[in-house]
Amino acid sequence: MTHPAASVRPRELVGKVGGMHKADKVSLNNGVLMDQLGYGVYKVPPGDTRGLCTLALESGYRTLDTAALYGNEDGVGQAVNDAVANGQVQREDVFVTSKLWNDNHGFSATLAAFESSLAATGLEYLDLYLIHWPCPAKELYVESWRALEKIYHSGRVRAIGVSNFQKHHLEQLVRETDVVPAVNQIELHPLLQQHGLRAFHESHGIVTQAWSPLGRGAVLTNPTIGHIAAKLGRTPAQVILRWHLQAGVTAIPKASSRERIAQNLDVYGFELSGFELAAIAELEADRRFGSHPDQVN
Numbered sequence: 001m002t003h004p005a006a007s008v009r010p011r012e013l014v015g016k017v018g019g020m021h022k023a024d025k026v027s028l029n030n031g032v033l034m035d036q037l038g039y040g041v042y043k044v045p046p047g048d049t050r051g052l053c054t055l056a057l058e059s060g061y062r063t064l065d066t067a068a069l070y071g072n073e074d075g076v077g078q079a080v081n082d083a084v085a086n087g088q089v090q091r092e093d094v095f096v097t098s099k100l101w102n103d104n105h106g107f108s109a110t111l112a113a114f115e116s117s118l119a120a121t122g123l124e125y126l127d128l129y130l131i132h133w134p135c136p137a138k139e140l141y142v143e144s145w146r147a148l149e150k151i152y153h154s155g156r157v158r159a160i161g162v163s164n165f166q167k168h169h170l171e172q173l174v175r176e177t178d179v180v181p182a183v184n185q186i187e188l189h190p191l192l193q194q195h196g197l198r199a200f201h202e203s204h205g206i207v208t209q210a211w212s213p214l215g216r217g218a219v220l221t222n223p224t225i226g227h228i229a230a231k232l233g234r235t236p237a238q239v240i241l242r243w244h245l246q247a248g249v250t251a252i253p254k255a256s257s258r259e260r261i262a263q264n265l266d267v268y269g270f271e272l273s274g275f276e277l278a279a280i281a282e283l284e285a286d287r288r289f290g291s292h293p294d295q296v297n
């Protein structure tokens, strides 16, 4: 069976092309390329999703992050299919992620949930499918992962990964199953820098993807970030996203206007100095804006 991973076209890595920005790419542990920056659609109302994802694609994003929970997988898929139909992109230029919701853990339920998500998007395959939360009390994430492995081997998803997994959850998957997760999508921003988990990811070839990379917007008003932004003539969002990139982290900021969507991808034309990185390192506060993975089941 031909796996879509084998047919990824080589392409330019970075830059501003025709007035729009493009994210650099990272290579996942199976060679599939993913953008460092994507557009996330948590809490984007279903009726707005197609339009906002179209704006994101027009602004240069090629990675879109949705989930069964968000109720807007169809809008994401419609935007991709629109862009393919009007010749703006080819399907293989776009990277679509969705996630298994907590109610559907277990081998058969996971297989069925993937089918529902894929059908909702109206796409022939997904690029990345994640277990949204480990739900430790259910004790089913290993079974669910085995279902993701089966889907992966079927060729209908180009990579599989997890979200909100802690080190011990990852260790169990690595010990008991065959495919190492390509990605762990976790809450990560300057107030929650996740150094221990990032080091574990690095040692196992797992790409770290930051959710709520702007701390749900709350970190934008941090005085240190504001000071750096003013000094560099950039916005606080751009400083935070640039920090993610320089930390080797990928991120999926959400925004609701053309201006903010474009601004969040325009982070390749400047660099934070060692001094500025050190000042942001000081902001670590173990502060979560979302739930703790042990408490979600």
Ligand SMILES: NC(=O)c1ccc[n+]([C@@H]2O[C@H](COP(=O)([O-])OP(=O)(O)OC[C@H]3O[C@@H](n4cnc5c(N)ncnc54)[C@H](OP(=O)(O)O)[C@@H]3O)[C@@H](O)[C@H]2O)c1
Binding pocket: 039, 040, 041, 042, 043, 065, 066, 132, 163, 164, 185, 186, 210, 211, 212, 213, 214, 215, 216, 217, 218, 220, 235, 237, 238, 252, 253, 254, 255, 256, 257, 260, 261, 263, 264, 290
């Ligand atoms: N795996 C998981 O468990 C999980 C959990 C949460 C989120 N996620 C994913 O991560 C994505 C991002 O996380 P998030 O939506 O929670 O938070 P976020 O991206 O950290 O922050 C979004 C907030 O920042 C504001 N914002 C964005 N860009 C801005 C800019 N340039 N200037 C000023 N304000 C700006 C947005 O406002 P407006 O929208 O009003 O523009 C919104 O209020 C989600 O959409 C979802 O795809 C995953």
